[in-house]
Amino acid sequence: MILDGLLRRETRVRTALLMVVLLLVVWCAGALAHLGLTILLVRRGVRMWPAIYIEAAVAGSVGALLVSAVLALVLYRRAILQRQLNVVAELNHQVRNALEIIAASTSRIGDRKAGATILDGVTRIDVTLRSLFPTAIPMKKKPKAMRALTGSNKAATPRQ
Secondary structure (H helix, E strand, O other), X not given: OHHHHHHHHHHHHHHHHHHHHHHHHHHHHHHHHHHHHHHHXXXXXXXXXXXXXXXXXXXXXXXXXXXXXXXXXXXXHHHHHHHHHHHHHHHHHHHHHHHHHHHHHHHXXXXXXXXXXXXXXXXXXXXXXXXXXXXXXXXXXXXHHHHHHHOOOHHHOOOO
């Protein structure tokens, strides 16, 4: 547990340092591009104010391209995550449906110990799913089937 926290912190520090280095590289590249464009425009005989407007237009265009590329990557990543979440939600739904059928069918098992073992497994899976997906609705039929197997509720005990 402690090692896991350290690794996460170390990863955040690495990511922050990588971002700082990346920003410095982009800044240096922009400064060199600005200097090169200024020298090119001066050698071509362009006056000061038109040169400033040209440099601003070029810098704005490059900045807009970079921002749009980053935005496109973010939107692409978000779409991938949304598809993955939809698959996981559907899987969670299918597993819970199957668990409800299993829990409901344990009342028909003659051997109470086997039924209790099956319900224990169902309960463990349900607890695991609820810890992974906290908004999921708990199974409805499990408590009734559990009472039937344990015999704590006489009315719910199956007839023989």
